[in-house]
Amino acid sequence: MSDTSRILCPVLSKRLMSAEEAAEMIPAGAKVGMSGFTGAGYPKAVPGALAERIRYLNAQPNAKPFRISVWTGASTAPELDGVLAEVDGIEMRLPFQSDPICRSRINNGTMDYVDYHLSEVSQYAWSGFLGKMDIALIEVAGIREDGSLIPSSSIGNNKTWIEQADKIIIEVNSKQNAKLEGMHDIYYGTALPPNRKPIMLTDPADRIGEQYLACPPEKVIAVVETAAADRNSPFKPSDDVSKKIAGHILDFFNKEIELGRLPKELLPIQSGVGNIPNAVLEGLDSGPYKGLTAFTEVIQDGMLKMLKSGTLKVASATAFSLSPAGIEEFDENIDFYRDKIILRQQDISNHPELARRLGVIAMNGLIECDLYGNVNSTHIMGTRMMNGIGGSGDFARNGYLSIFVSPSTAKDGAISSIVPMVSHVDHTEHDVKIIVTEQGLADLRGLSPRQRAHEIINNCAHPDFRPALIDYYERALHSGRGMHTPHLLEEALSWHQRYEETGQM
Numbered sequence: 128m129s130d131t132s133r134i135l136c137p138v139l140s141k142r143l144m145s146a147e148e149a150a151e152m153i154p155a156g157a158k159v160g161m162s163g164f165t166g167a168g169y170p171k172a173v174p175g176a177l178a179e180r181i182r183y184l185n186a187q188p189n190a191k192p193f194r195i196s197v198w199t200g201a202s203t204a205p206e207l208d209g210v211l212a213e214v215d216g217i218e219m220r221l222p223f224q225s226d227p228i229c230r231s232r233i234n235n236g237t238m239d240y241v242d243y244h245l246s247e248v249s250q251y252a253w254s255g256f257l258g259k260m261d262i263a264l265i266e267v268a269g270i271r272e273d274g275s276l277i278p279s280s281s282i283g284n285n286k287t288w289i290e291q292a293d294k295i296i297i298e299v300n301s302k303q304n305a306k307l308e309g310m311h312d313i314y315y316g317t318a319l320p321p322n323r324k325p326i327m328l329t330d331p332a333d334r335i336g337e338q339y340l341a342c343p344p345e346k347v348i349a350v351v352e353t354a355a356a357d358r359n360s361p362f363k364p365s366d367d368v369s370k371k372i373a374g375h376i377l378d379f380f381n382k383e384i385e386l387g388r389l390p391k392e393l394l395p396i397q398s399g400v401g402n403i404p405n406a407v408l409e410g411l412d413s414g415p416y417k418g419l420t421a422f423t424e425v426i427q428d429g430m431l432k433m434l435k436s437g438t439l440k441v442a443s444a445t446a447f448s449l450s451p452a453g454i455e456e457f458d459e460n461i462d463f464y465r466d467k468i469i470l471r472q473q474d475i476s477n478h479p480e481l482a483r484r485l486g487v488i489a490m491n492g493l494i495e496c497d498l499y500g501n502v503n504s505t506h507i508m509g510t511r512m513m514n515g516i517g518g519s520g521d522f523a524r525n526g527y528l529s530i531f532v533s534p535s536t537a538k539d540g541a542i543s544s545i546v547p548m549v550s551h552v553d554h555t556e557h558d559v560k561i562i563v564t565e566q567g568l569a570d571l572r573g574l575s576p577r578q579r580a581h582e583i584i585n586n587c588a589h590p591d592f593r594p595a596l597i598d599y600y601e602r603a604l605h606s607g608r609g610m611h612t613p614h615l616l617e618e619a620l621s622w623h624q625r626y627e628e629t630g631q632m
């Protein structure tokens with residue numbers, strides 16, 4: 128059903144068409160910049176129509192494979208990544224995904240994937256080495272009379288895609304709350320070096336840009352109407368493990384406040400997506416904190432609750448990542464949330480300059496951590512991609528405190544999250560300050576590698592794996608090799624190899 132009140136620009140209302148007609152305009156081999164960040168604000172109709180077209184064309188006799196490159200803000204949903212990957216329609220994917228079909232194609236070698244720090248993607252697109260973007264496909268909440276766009280539930284890289292592409296397809300989603308208008312802050316002051324200027328943001332609540340995305344109407348080749356909800360995955364209720372992890376972090380914050388090393392309002396919080404970070408937010412909400420701020424990537428359910436209770440006074444992010452209950456709460460109370468949430472493009476929400484200036488407390492998940500504090504957050508057993516680095520590196524390296532969290536074991540205790548040497552490194556020992564498992568918290572600040580090994584084994588490793596870690600460390604220490612970061616090179620990855628061979632580390 129047409130909701131023309133969402134398309135006020137007369138020129139663009141003339142380019143209304145079906146998703147199938149719009150999909151016809153995307154040629155094989157195109158580099159397509161799509162909206163979408165953690166299951167929010169992604170186009171809902173054209174990718175599906177394109178997937179159907181690809182399925183049909185690739186089934187023709189002697190068909191040349193029809194594939195495109197898909198660039199987004201971050202992960203999307205089955206209606207985008209899932210459908211296109213299913214028909215083998217994605218040649219190259221960047222910069223982040225978490226879709227099971229994409230993941231299996233990446234890992235079986237039928238899809239190329241470039242996993243980037245999310246703050247850097249737009250400068251890479253601008254710099255030109257990724258090649259010319261052909262088409263931008265962007266979901267919005269509405270089009271204004273002058274053709275400017277009201278962003279929807281994420282901004283991600285939309286500003287850059289609109290600027291970079293010669294042709295733009297817009298999906299106007301009437302299911303997105305019309306009152307999102309005004310919650311965005313789009314900064315038009317970025318540039319490539321040597322023309323960069325300081326970004327004048329000194330508080331997560333600061334607004335430094337425009338409410339709307341500028342979009343030259345002459346570049347718009349199609350406008351498609353949709354009325355479909357975002358992915359909105361439910362959160363698992365906090366389990367014992369995530370509650371224990373949250374408890375260790377809260378004890379740590381309280382101690383730091385007592386010692387005068389953190390203010391009682393803490394510092395702006397960045398929290399990765401997932402059940403454990405959400406449990407930490409729930410824990411913060413039940414504590415004595417008031418007037419905290421968040422300078423983060425996504426607004427999850429826990430942040431809405433914190434805003435509601437006054438624990439949090441403002442949250443800056445690039446996208447929502449809410450459960451169905453979270454979206455209902457947000458929609459019903461949007462007037463309350465409107466002036467407490469600011470959505471920015473991801474090169475600003477994750478900007479290293481800003482994370483460093485504000486002194487962000489970064490909390491992200493890990494897959495495995497080694498004795499010396501190197502963290503792998505992307506690869507399973509060194510070779511298989513899980514999701515990608517996302518924004519974790521933007522915040523971990525540049526934040527004031529970088530906290531990494533994980534259960535101490537995975538796969539029903541078959542895998543230790545603490546290993547002698549990580550099988551892939553995303554965050555080096557220089558970027559990792561705190562490791563937390565349900566067993567306890569290792570504060571690595573100011574410690575040498577050997578001191579770190581003691582702290583990590585004793586505080587974070589599961590008791591079932593602790594003796595083997597101590598044994599490895601002691602033998603490495605007395606092996607007659609370097610004593611700065613002791614290792615037995617012939618054995619360092621043997622835990623992973625054993626798991627691959629036997630299903631047990």
Ligand code: COA
Binds near residue numbers: 493504
């Ligand atoms: N070896 C093998 N598998 C492991 C593992 C290990 N050492 N550690 C975890 N896993 C598996 C789990 O078993 C689980 O698998 P399942 O989905 O089949 O059950 C999966 O990885 C997720 O683990 P879980 O413990 O549920 O943690 P999570 O959902 O919090 O995800 C990361 C952890 C690291 C994968 C996730 O945080 C991530 O993708 N991080 C990188 C991006 C990021 O940090 N983004 C936020 C920045 S703003």
